[in-house]
Amino acid sequence: MASSSVQQQQHPPLASVINAVHFLPTKLSFKDESSNYPAWKQQMLCIIQSQGLLGFIDGTNLPPPETVADATTAAIRNPDYNIWRTIDVLLKGWILCSLNDDIVNNVLELKTSREVWLELENMFEHLSKESSTEEETEDEAEVQDLKDHYLLLYRAALQALHIAVGAGRRAIGFVKKLVPLMPKDSIAAKDANGSTALVLAAAVGNIEAAVILVNRMPSLLYIQNKFGEFPLQTAALYAQRDMLKYLISVTKDDFGQNPYAGSAGHRLLLHVIDAEFLVDIALDLVETYPALAKLKTPDNDSALEKITTKKSVFGSERRFNFWERFISLFSGATKSTKGTSLLKQQALKLVKCLCKEISSLSCMEAKGIYYDAMMLAAALGIHEVVEEIIETHPTMIYHxxxxxxxxxxxxxxxxxxxxxxxxxxxxxxxxxxxxxxxxxxxxxxxxxxxxxxxxxxxxxxxxxxxxxxxxxxxxxxxxxxxxxxxxxxxxxxxxxxxxxxxxxHKILKKEGEKWMKGTANSCTIAAALIATVMFGAAITVPGGNDNSKGFPMFSGSSAFIIFAISDAVSLFTSATSLLMFLAILTSRYAEEDFLYALPKRLIIGLGTLFLSISSMRVAFSATVYLVSARKEAWVLIPSGVLACLPVASFVLLQFPLFLDLVYSTYGPGIFGKQSNRPFY
Incomplete structure (x- = not known):
């Protein structure tokens, strides 16, 4: 009897991962002729019963003999007793940890958990009998509430495997040791969402844990949660690419429940497409299971419509910023553009494959799928989808x-x-x-x-x-x-x-006028300041004039010639810039002016202002050279570097706007023939 009951407890590690003290709000104590023993007892019974250890304290699970005789009749240590003793010591430790220090001293010398339990009953049972009927009723209600509340926690504690799997690589060592010791029904246990440990591993991308679980119990691959999701669908839902590829490699389609067929397979395909960067996997799924292309959800979502929502995949609407365009001029395609191009090719191939499979449906069924995707593509600007649909089913152009x-x-x-x-x-x-x-x-x-x-x-x-x-x-x-x-x-x-x-466009026109005037006002101040400075510099030349002849002292120097030319260029370009910005401020701001007149003035104004700032820098550097650097050449280095700051600031802040203006006004435009591919 004892031996058989011990055999039922062959998995003590499951119990050992539970710390009973964490589930008890207070320890058992005795104060002023009263104690919390009734509530403590019920809580402890919940923990002990949830772990299947009640027999150790009620006397039904007696200890086996400490020794047994082997084949040579020699007495050896009984393995069953070792297991029984290990569990009993664990249970005794739980009880002792839940006691107040004063109470622990009274039961510390007792050997078994049952002895400790009985001694505590003797100590506190009489207090319960002396309580009034009203207090007993209140205690029973309190105990029941505690039991209902904490029992959920005890059951949650049983899902130690779920917690370890969700912790990722930090707990993989624990998972490796725990899984082989667990019975398969415990490995397949589900949490509140009906998810097994493998589903959680799929969600967090814990491939190592998934491999351990699948090797121990392959049928986990085909257990759904309460939302009807297999581990395969969960990995796709959370965009776990590597996990998804592993699960696809081990999940077969000839099992009782096929994750690749019907609504489950369709959800898998939609999840994969939703992840955007898993387009290659979606393409493999459609090529392997073409029937998935023809399905729709109860909300009328199809795979073709789902891929149509992914504008970033097709890149049609991708607009690179100024610096991306600038870098690509010299380095060709950047790493990001190469990745985008490959993704787009895969997406186009997927669309072509989907359209081909949908075309095998009846005319009405095919139109039902094509219509939603085509109108969505037209709204989002994904012309590739529109072209493919019209090529496959030309009459859709009249819908x-x-x-x-x-x-x-x-x-x-x-x-x-x-x-x-x-x-x-x-x-x-x-x-x-x-x-x-x-x-x-x-x-x-x-x-x-x-x-x-x-x-x-x-x-x-x-x-x-x-x-x-x-x-x-x-x-x-x-x-x-x-x-x-x-x-x-x-x-x-x-x-x-x-x-x-x-x-x-009444409001946008006013905002455009405000934006133009604000930009012109800011630039007018800069242009006027430069014009004033450069005019003054032209009059008071560096080094002064020769009193005897009236000519500048450095008139024969090449640096002086550079100064004179750059000063003149800066003065005239700043004056031109100033006039352009004044023309913007005094414009009538009619609708037609925004097409060419105003942008042209702003382009000229910004361009001449940039030349003015650059020329001013050259004039300043030449002046520094004439005054100081002819004797101390090192002075030219810091002054030249600092003189570059205004130019660099202008390039960083205003040059992108300048290029946008030029491209938008005088560039090839956004309209015109995109390819030689005939469209209807």
């Missing part, structure tokens, strides 16, 4: 949005998706079909171009004036495409496209 009867080019113009709008230039004569189409509100393409662009598109452009310029460029470009009679056509609100533009 309109369900709420406003807008075609893809209406959607592109309203959302300022220039890459999709530019597909018009790749079309055959079918493009004229869109030149006078209207939506449910009577708006043609020019009305939609007259509306204010979405805020996220405006924020891609620096400065309200450049934003206004871009809006006018859109209006002018669409105006060239639409049928002449539609340029003055009124919509359902009785407004022409020009009226819509003026009304919608």
């Amino acid at each position: 309109v949005t369900s709420d406003s009867d807008q075609y893809i080019f209406h959607v592109a113009v309203e959302n300022r998706s220039e890459h999709v709008y530019n597909l018009i230039y790749q079309m055959s004569d079918h493009k004229h079909f869109y030149s006078d189409l209207i939506d449910v509100n009577g708006n043609n393409l020019l009305h939609l171009a007259g509306k204010l662009a979405p805020s996220h598109k405006l924020n891609e452009i620096s400065g309200a004036a450049l934003q206004m310029q871009r809006e006018i460029q859109w209006y002018k470009e669409v105006e060239k495409f639409v049928h002449p009679h539609t340029r003055e056509r009124l919509n359902n609100d009785g407004k022409s496209p020009k009226m819509v533009f003026t009304e919608e």
Whole structure:
């Protein structure tokens, strides 16, 4: 009897990882003829019972013989007794740790946990009997509350493996020792979310722990949590790339529950696409399990629509800052652009594969998937998806949005998706079909171009004036495409496209005027200051004049010639810059002025101001050389370095704006044919 009960306790490490003291708010104590023994007893019983050790204190799990006879009849130490003794000492330690110091001294010499338990009963049981009926009722209620509250903690404590797995590499040694000692039903235990330890390992990317768990119990790969997620889906959900690749390598599709099939497989594909940088894995999944491309969630989400939401993957809307563009001119593609290019190629291949599989569906089913993805792509500016869908299913080009009867080019113009709008230039004569189409509100393409662009598109452009310029460029470009009679056509609100533009851009126009004047005011001060200084320097030449002849003392020096030329250049360019900024301040600020007139003046003003500052630096350095450095050459080094600060500051702060102005005003623009690929 005793031996069999010991055999049931073959996993003491599970109990040893629990520190009972952590679950007891107070220790057992005795004060003023009263004690907390009833509550303490119930809490201890909860802990002991949760660990399956109740037999050690109620007498049902008796100790085995200390020694047994071996084959030679010699007495040897009984292994069963060693296990029983180890657990009993652990239990006794729990009890002693939960006692007040005064009480511990009374039971310290007792040998077993049962002896300690019985002695405590003898010491405190009489106090419970002397309590009144009302107090007993209150104690019972308190004990029950404590039991209900702490039992949750005791059960949570059983999930030591979950905690260790979630701790990552710090606890991997503990996991290696714990897992082989645990029965498989304990390894497969679930937490409050129904997740096994392998699911947690997948979430945190703990590959070492996952390998240990899978080697011990491969069926963990096919156990779902309460959300229906396999470990495979969890790794994808948390974008754990290496973990996902490992789980794919060990998870088979011929098991009873197939993580790659049906809704589970579709969720896996959506999670992988959501992670963006896992596109290559998504492509492998679709190529291996093509049926996943044809599925939709209850919310009508498809894999094609999901990949369409990833603008950064396609790079169509990626706008590099000034310094990225500057570096790429000399170093070719940067590391980030190379990575983006590879990701884009994988995404395009995935879109092509998805469209191919969807085309095998019935016409109505295919349109249901194509429609959502195509309209979303038109709004986000992902022309690659639009092109692939139209190439696979050409009639989709005539589909309109369900709420406003807008075609893809209406959607592109309203959302300022220039890459999709530019597909018009790749079309055959079918493009004229869109030149006078209207939506449910009577708006043609020019009305939609007259509306204010979405805020996220405006924020891609620096400065309200450049934003206004871009809006006018859109209006002018669409105006060239639409049928002449539609340029003055009124919509359902009785407004022409020009009226819509003026009304919608009233605030942006004022902000552009304010931005222009603020920039001009700041630069005017700098230009005026430079002009004043350089004019004074021209009159009071370095070294003074020869009193006998009236000529400058250093007029024969090459450094003086450099000074004179640079001083003149700085003076004239600063004066020119000053005039340009004054012209900006006195402009009438009509809508058309933001297209060329105002940007041109600002370009000239900033350019001449930069030349003025650079020339001033040269003139200053030449003056320092003439006055001091001819005898002390080292003086020229610090003065020259310090003279570079204004130029460097201007380049860092204003040169990006200057280039943006030049590119936006005189550059190739954002409109035009993007490729030679025919589009319908």
